[in-house]
Amino acid sequence: MMPLVMNELDVPRTAASWREHPAAQQPPYPDAEALAAAAADLRSRPPLVFAGEVDSLREKMAAASRGHAFVLMGGDCAESFHDNTANNIRLKLQTILQMAAVLTYGASTPVIKIGRMAGQYAKPRSADTETRDGVTLPSYRGDCVNDHAFTSAARVPDPQRMVEAYLRAGTTLNLIRAFTMGGYADLREVHSWNRGFTDNPAYKRFESFAEEIDRAMRFMEAAGVDFDALRQVDFYAAHEALLLEYEDAMIREDSRSGRLYDTSAHLLWVGERTRGPRDAHVALLEGVHNPVGVKVGPTTTPQDLIDLIDHLNPQGDPGRLTFITRMGAARIREVLPALVEAVREDGRPVTWVTDPMHGNTITSDNGYKTRRFDTIMDELRGFFEVHRELGTVPGGIHVELTGDDVTEVLGGGEHIDECRLAERYETLVDPRLNHQQSLEMAFEVAEMLRQ
Numbered sequence: 001m002m003p004l005v006m007n008e009l010d011v012p013r014t015a016a017s018w019r020e021h022p023a024a025q026q027p028p029y030p031d032a033e034a035l036a037a038a039a040a041d042l043r044s045r046p047p048l049v050f051a052g053e054v055d056s057l058r059e060k061m062a063a064a065s066r067g068h069a070f071v072l073m074g075g076d077c078a079e080s081f082h083d084n085t086a087n088n089i090r091l092k093l094q095t096i097l098q099m100a101a102v103l104t105y106g107a108s109t110p111v112i113k114i115g116r117m118a119g120q121y122a123k124p125r126s127a128d129t130e131t132r133d134g135v136t137l138p139s140y141r142g143d144c145v146n147d148h149a150f151t152s153a154a155r156v157p158d159p160q161r162m163v164e165a166y167l168r169a170g171t172t173l174n175l176i177r178a179f180t181m182g183g184y185a186d187l188r189e190v191h192s193w194n195r196g197f198t199d200n201p202a203y204k205r206f207e208s209f210a211e212e213i214d215r216a217m218r219f220m221e222a223a224g225v226d227f228d229a230l231r232q233v234d235f236y237a238a239h240e241a242l243l244l245e246y247e248d249a250m251i252r253e254d255s256r257s258g259r260l261y262d263t264s265a266h267l268l269w270v271g272e273r274t275r276g277p278r279d280a281h282v283a284l285l286e287g288v289h290n291p292v293g294v295k296v297g298p299t300t301t302p303q304d305l306i307d308l309i310d311h312l313n314p315q316g317d318p319g320r321l322t323f324i325t326r327m328g329a330a331r332i333r334e335v336l337p338a339l340v341e342a343v344r345e346d347g348r349p350v351t352w353v354t355d356p357m358h359g360n361t362i363t364s365d366n367g368y369k370t371r372r373f374d375t376i377m378d379e380l381r382g383f384f385e386v387h388r389e390l391g392t393v394p395g396g397i398h399v400e401l402t403g404d405d406v407t408e409v410l411g412g413g414e415h416i417d418e419c420r421l422a423e424r425y426e427t428l429v430d431p432r433l434n435h436q437q438s439l440e441m442a443f444e445v446a447e448m449l450r451q
C-alpha cells in the first residue's frame with residue numbers, strides 16, 4: 001500500500017477563488033453556521049483518493065486522446081444513500097467490467113474504467129421547484145443535498161448530508177478497491193459472465209463477435225498467458241463537481257509536489273448547466289490538478305471551447321481536459337464538426353468523449369422521463385462518424401447505467417415499451433440503461449471501434 005501523503009489540515013486557499021465567481025445550482029442552505037461546521041468537519045478528514053492514482057488516470061486520459069486507450073465511464077445519474085449496498089455496487093462494477101472486456105477486444109486498446117460512482121450525489125435541476133397535486137416544494141438536488149421524499153421537511157438542504165455522502169463514497173471506494181484488487185475482476189470470470197448475455201434476444205446479432213472473443217481467450221490460454229497477472233484492474237471514480245462547498249472541503253495539498261487535488265474523486269466534471277468559463281465551477285477546477293471533464297451541449301460555440309481550454313488547460317497538458325459531448329442524436333452530425341475542428345486548430349490536446357444520454361431525454365406518453373435505446377445508439381454512431389470524417393480521435397463513452405434489471409430506457413433487445421416502464425422505474429433523476437442494455441451497447445460500440 002502506498003502511504004497517504006496528503007496534508008489534511010493545512011489547505012492553502014488559492015483554489016478558493018471560486019467564491020468570487022457566480023455559482024449556479026447551489027442549494028439555499030438555511031443555516032450558514034451548520035454549513036460551515038459540516039465543511040470544517042470534511043476538511044479534517046482523510047482524502048478519498050491519493051494524488052498518485054489521480055496522476056496515473058491523467059496519463060491514461062492522455063493516451064485516450066491519442067487513440068491509445070478508450071474511456072468507459074458509467075454509473076447512476078444520481079447515486080442514493082438507500083442504494084449504497086454491497087449488491088448494488090457489485091452489480092454496477094460487474095456491468096462496467098463486462099462492457100470493458102468487450103470494448104477492449106473491439107478497440108484493441110486498453111479500456112480506462114471509470115465509475116460514475118462513489119460520490120455522484122449532487123444534481124443540477126432544470127427547475128428549482130417541483131409540483132405534485134397542487135403542492136409545490138423545492139426540487140430534489142441529490143442525496144448530498146436533500147431527501148427525495150416529497151415532504152417539505154425532506155426537501156430542506158441539510159449540510160450534514162455532505163458528511164454522509166463522504167462516508168458513503170468512502171465505503172463504496174473501499175469495496176470497489178477490494179473487488180478489483182481481490183480477484184473479482186479476473187478476466188476469465190468477466191468473460192464467463194459475458195456468456196450469460198447469450199440469453200438476450202439481441203445476442204444473435206453479436207454471436208460471431210462473441211465467438212471471436214471466446215476464441216481469443218482460448219488462444220491466450222493455449223499460448224500460456226499468465227491469467228493470474230490479469231486478476232487485478234485499475235478502476236477510477238468520477239462525479240459531477242456540482243456542490244462547491246463539498247468539493248472545496250475535499251481539496252488537499254499533495255505533500256510530494258505541493259499541488260492541490262480535489263480528493264473527492266479521481267476525475268471531476270462540470271455539467272452543461274454550470275460550465276461558464278468565468279463561473280465558479282470552472283474556477284474551482286482550475287485550481288486543482290485532477291483530470292477534468294466538461295459537458296458540452298448543442299449550443300456550445302467554438303469560442304466557448306477555446307475559453308474553457310484557456311482556463312482549464314492553458315499549457316495544453318495531455319490528459320488534463322476531456323470534453324464530454326451531449327448534443328442529441330438529431331444534432332450531433334451538424335454541430336460537432338465545427339467544435340472538433342476549432343479545437344484541432346487550437347492545437348492543445350483534449351480527450352473527446354461522448355455522452356449519448358443527456359441530449360436524448362424525452363417524456364413518454366404515460367409520463368415517464370425516459371430515453372430510447374435506438375436514439376442513444378444513433379448519437380454514438382454520429383460521434384464515431386464525425387471523428388472518422390475529421391480524422392480525430394473518439395476517446396470514449398460516458399453513460400448512465402445500473403447493474404439491475406430496471407425498466408427505465410425504452411427499447412434494446414428486450415424491447416422495453418412504454419407499458420413496461422412502470423415495472424421497475426427506480427431512478428431518482430434520469431433513466432439508466434439496465435444490465436442487458438449496457439452489454440448490448442458495449443457489443444455495438446465494440447463493432448464500431450473495430451471498423
Ligand SMILES: O=C[C@H](O)[C@H](O)COP(=O)(O)O
Nearest residue numbers: 077123124125126127429430
Ligand atoms: O442528470 C442530469 C440533470 O440533473 C437532469 O437531466 C436535469 O433533470 P431535470 O430536468 O429533471 O431537472
Ligand SMILES: C=C(OP(=O)(O)O)C(=O)O
Nearest residue numbers: 077271272273295326358
Ligand atoms: C447533469 C448531467 O448532465 P449534463 O450536465 O450533461 O446535463 C449528468 O451527467 O447527470
Ligand SMILES: [Mn+2]
Nearest residue numbers: 077400429430
Ligand atoms: Mn443525468
